[in-house]
Amino acid sequence: MTIFKSHLYDMGAYKPPLEGRDPHSYLLLDFNERTLPVGDAVREALIAYINAGRLQMYPSYGDIVERIAAYAKVPAEQVMITNGSDQGIDLVFRATCAPGDEVIIPQPSFAIYEQIAKVEGQEIISPFYTKEGGYPVKDVMVAITDKTRLIVVSNPNNPCGTLVSRSEVLALAKAAPEAAILVDECYFEYSKTTVSDLVAQYPNIVITRTFSKTWGIPSLRLGYVVSAPANIKALLNVRGPYDVNQLAIVAANAVLDDTTSVEAYVTEVMDEAKPMLEGFLDRVAIPYWRSGANFIWMFPEDAAQVEEGLRKAGILVRPKADEKGRMGLRITIGTLEQTERLISVLGALLPG
Ligand SMILES: Cc1ncc(COP(=O)(O)O)c(C=O)c1O
Numbered sequence: 001m002t003i004f005k006s007h008l009y010d011m012g013a014y015k016p017p018l019e020g021r022d023p024h025s026y027l028l029l030d031f032n033e034r035t036l037p038v039g040d041a042v043r044e045a046l047i048a049y050i051n052a053g054r055l056q057m058y059p060s061y062g063d064i065v066e067r068i069a070a071y072a073k074v075p076a077e078q079v080m081i082t083n084g085s086d087q088g089i090d091l092v093f094r095a096t097c098a099p100g101d102e103v104i105i106p107q108p109s110f111a112i113y114e115q116i117a118k119v120e121g122q123e124i125i126s127p128f129y130t131k132e133g134g135y136p137v138k139d140v141m142v143a144i145t146d147k148t149r150l151i152v153v154s155n156p157n158n159p160c161g162t163l164v165s166r167s168e169v170l171a172l173a174k175a176a177p178e179a180a181i182l183v184d185e186c187y188f189e190y191s192k193t194t195v196s197d198l199v200a201q202y203p204n205i206v207i208t209r210t211f212s213k214t215w216g217i218p219s220l221r222l223g224y225v226v227s228a229p230a231n232i233k234a235l236l237n238v239r240g241p242y243d244v245n246q247l248a249i250v251a252a253n254a255v256l257d258d259t260t261s262v263e264a265y266v267t268e269v270m271d272e273a274k275p276m277l278e279g280f281l282d283r284v285a286i287p288y289w290r291s292g293a294n295f296i297w298m299f300p301e302d303a304a305q306v307e308e309g310l311r312k313a314g315i316l317v318r319p320k321a322d323e324k325g326r327m328g329l330r331i332t333i334g335t336l337e338q339t340e341r342l343i344s345v346l347g348a349l350l351p352g
Pocket of ligand 1: 085222
């Protein structure tokens with residue numbers, strides 16, 4: 001006899017390796033975070049809020065939805081804020097599927113999708129990404145049945161960085177009009193690929209985004225959902241009225257005041273540091289997946305040894321196995337200077 005649903009006792013938890021990540025001791029290239037702290041204005045806004053003696057009050061969100069909508073170039077009725085994009089993803093799974101419904105989650109991918117589907121008792125169908133073919137769009141199409149309620153398009157996908165084209169997302173939206181197409185645009189600022197302009201026309205598209213990756217405030221947990229107004233209205237009935245904390249709103253207002261520095265960071269990462277790392281990997285013949293985001297999944301001969309060597313040199317990266325069990329390293333790309341340091345340590349660690 002169990003008091004909770006019995007399958008919950010048999011599940012494994014999603015436990016990312018969070019302990020011991022001291023940014024003063026390590027260069028953190030393991031969580032796809034922004035590798036520079038937020039600017040003074042954000043810290044000052046947070047301190048001012050705390051000093052204003054308002055922590056005993058429930059959050060009030062002001063015009064943050066309008067501000068995010070203006071940034072995302074969509075009407076405010078198409079936006080809902082969430083406690084990180086993890087909450088947005090959770091709400092979409094919960095709101096679309098009943099136990100036994102089918103969800104298509106191509107693998108390898110971000111662990112949360114499968115975790116939530118298992119909690120909800122959903123049937124998971126998982127075609128595989130390939131290094132050459134990318135998102136398995138044909139296999140996904142074949143897997144669609146009248147029980148399919150949700151299809152995940154992680155765009156770009158974590159850990160492989162694979163981008164899905166707008167036309168492929170549209171093809172899926174048309175092929176499964178009764179299913180939700182969850183387009184996870186967590187890394188949108190890096191990929192610059194979106195279907196946000198299509199949500200009014202395709203009410204089965206639901207986008208999740210975040211302030212965690214590019215904007216530098218994952219600790220404060222702010223994400224948002226973009227979808228047709230009727231979907232947002234429905235999801236607002238599922239999200240709690242205070243699920244997003246006030247400090248997240250204060251910080252988001254401050255980062256939105258200074259989008260220029262975020263754009264400069266993205267340009268340095270994507271247009272300078274990333275080609276530099278790719279050039280290095282090509283020279284030393286380490287295979288890697290083409291990525292549309294601020295990370296690269298690479299497969300050195302002995303990934304465990306390279307990970308250990310990097311750790312000893314003060315750089316944390318994330319081991320991630322492919323579907324055949326071959327271990328790779330997912331490495332976040334930071335600034336030029338940080339990438340030069342990474343390359344120099346990697347160069348010294350590789351045989352020959
Ligand atoms: C693809 C993807 N989606 C969503 C998230 C969750 O981000 P958050 O809940 O911090 O917004 C992550 C975090 O690593 C991710 O890689």
